[in-house]
Amino acid sequence: MIQHMDVGAVVLRNLCGLYSNLVTRPTGKAVRHAIEERLADRPVPSLTIIDFSEVGLLDFSCADEVVGKLLLHYVDDQADAYFLVRGADDHHLEAIEQVLERYGLALVVIDANGGARIVGPVDDDSRRAWHEVQSRGRAAPDELLHHVGGPREKLVAQLDDLTTRRLLLRTDDEYIALHTMM
Amino acid sequence: MSTVITVPQSLDDNTFEQVLEQFSHAVDHEKLLIDARHTRWASPYGLTALLALGHARADAPAGFTGPEAEDTSSYWQRAGFYRYAEELFELHGTVPRTRQGPTDSNVLLEITPVEKSDDVHAVVERIQTKSQNILVHELNLDPQATMRFAMTLSEVCQNIVEHAGARGWVAVQTYRWRQRLLGRRVVVIAVCDAGIGFRKSLETAQGRKLSDRWDDAMALEDAVIRGVSRFRDPGRGQGLAGVRRYVGKWDGKLSVRSGSARIAIVPSWDDDVPLTENLPSFPGAQVQITIPERVEAR
Numbered sequence: 001m002i003q004h005m006d007v008g009a010v011v012l013r014n015l016c017g018l019y020s021n022l023v024t025r026p027t028g029k030a031v032r033h034a035i036e037e038r039l040a041d042r043p044v045p046s047l048t049i050i051d052f053s054e055v056g057l058l059d060f061s062c063a064d065e066v067v068g069k070l071l072l073h074y075v076d077d078q079a080d081a082y083f084l085v086r087g088a089d090d091h092h093l094e095a096i097e098q099v100l101e102r103y104g105l106a107l108v109v110i111d112a113n114g115g116a117r118i119v120g121p122v123d124d125d126s127r128r129a130w131h132e133v134q135s136r137g138r139a140a141p142d143e144l145l146h147h148v149g150g151p152r153e154k155l156v157a158q159l160d161d162l163t164t165r166r167l168l169l170r171t172d173d174e175y176i177a178l179h180t181m182m
Numbered sequence: 183m184s185t186v187i188t189v190p191q192s193l194d195d196n197t198f199e200q201v202l203e204q205f206s207h208a209v210d211h212e213k214l215l216i217d218a219r220h221t222r223w224a225s226p227y228g229l230t231a232l233l234a235l236g237h238a239r240a241d242a243p244a245g246f247t248g249p250e251a252e253d254t255s256s257y258w259q260r261a262g263f264y265r266y267a268e269e270l271f272e273l274h275g276t277v278p279r280t281r282q283g284p285t286d287s288n289v290l291l292e293i294t295p296v297e298k299s300d301d302v303h304a305v306v307e308r309i310q311t312k313s314q315n316i317l318v319h320e321l322n323l324d325p326q327a328t329m330r331f332a333m334t335l336s337e338v339c340q341n342i343v344e345h346a347g348a349r350g351w352v353a354v355q356t357y358r359w360r361q362r363l364l365g366r367r368v369v370v371i372a373v374c375d376a377g378i379g380f381r382k383s384l385e386t387a388q389g390r391k392l393s394d395r396w397d398d399a400m401a402l403e404d405a406v407i408r409g410v411s412r413f414r415d416p417g418r419g420q421g422l423a424g425v426r427r428y429v430g431k432w433d434g435k436l437s438v439r440s441g442s443a444r445i446a447i448v449p450s451w452d453d454d455v456p457l458t459e460n461l462p463s464f465p466g467a468q469v470q471i472t473i474p475e476r477v478e479a480r
Contacts, residue, residue, distance in 0.1 A: 023306050023336040024299040059336040060424040064417040091329040
């Protein structure tokens with residue numbers, strides 16, 4: 001189930017104001033609660049696209065509430081919910097990245113050309129494994145071994161960790177890139 | 183008996199210490215008079231800190247006499263000082279009349295009170311429209327600087343909302359800095375309040391163990407350098423960390439005074455000390471950010 005979440009619109013609807021700027025903690029908290037509310041009754045697994053296209057400014061405190069605490073909630077609960085960010089410009093990403101660093105979380109970000117990348121602290125080997133899955137859309141560990149090298153157990157552990165961190169989706173024998181769910 | 187505090191001719195973050203030195207000797211129940219008749223120039227810090235001083239004496243409002251020089255007093259009026267001064271002081275002498283018309287182009291944000299989150303939204307909206315041209319074309323900062331500048335302003339203002347427990351004031355101004363930086367242009371953000379300050383704010387953190395050395399200086403080091411907050415939530419304390427990073431990127435200066443200490447992130451062009459202790463005690467927090475014009479891009 002895919003949910004498109006235009007955070008700019010969430011701000012307008014939920015705060016009844018004219019804010020296109022996501023600043024201050026109370027604003028961020030209200031936006032996060034609105035997103036969580038909408039996700040509450042969705043079938044799983046769910047993919048939510050957090051769209052920043054209509055957001056002017058995003059400060060650190062608001063990014064902490066909207067992105068950091070939102071992700072933390074779903075990652076900690078191991079809920080079957082996945083998130084992608086798009087429409088984020090450099091300064092949005094600076095705030096998001098700082099927040100992700102703080103919590104040790106990571107996110108998949110879709111850039112303006114449709115390319116995907118991980119933002120947040122993820123080691124180089126895991127990034128490589130993620131890129132291999134990303135470029136194929138879906139893959140079993142054995143298909144990737146030749147490209148990433150190293151022992152199979154290590155690769156599986158990396159892919160499982162990426163799944164736990166909500167950067168990949170896992171079926172019985174394959175790992176799936178989030179963008180294929182769009 | 184009354185105590186007269188003489189405001190220096192040039193009022194900025196350094197010379198404001200002279201005001202606080204005099205203020206520290208004032209006796210609570212005595213009448214206090216603030217004499218700014220001979221003041222010719224004030225930075226945004228000077229003006230917002232004066233308001234914070236007025237706020238600190240809200241129970242027994244001090245008398246205030248503004249600058250005699252017409253250009254100075256009219257500038258203070260345009261910067262919004264008197265709008266709030268009349269709520270905090272007993273104004274003596276001539277108060278310049280409010281004039282309608284365009285505001286000074288050097289005033290990016292006239293003195294604005296900050297007390298709740300909505301105030302921060304208003305500040306951010308106003309600064310974005312006005313700052314782009316000056317930051318990009320006059321200070322040669324990259325176009326993304328407008329957003330980062332607004333983020334910085336948002337975070338320092340939120341510090342009041344989240345921690346001061348009292349109203350504060352923010353002002354942003356650009357000017358040419360003749361004493362330093364070879365006359366380069368600077369943008370200065372000043373945010374001052376007379377609330378509980380960093381030490382008391384951090385002391386309210388549940389379960390926090392205070393060391394023997396615990397004082398205003400250590401509280402400032404914790405909050406500004408180590409990103410410690412009174413909230414246990416691990417996401418807290420990121421605002422000032424982000425501000426510090428941006429200020430560093432712009433080769434700017436950040437200074438925070440609270441209680442009897444002052445901490446500064448000092449760039450190479452300045453000779454300030456990173457930590458000053460045993461200053462005259464003053465409630466709340468007084469923050470100044472100075473961002474210089476970039477010369478490489480010229």
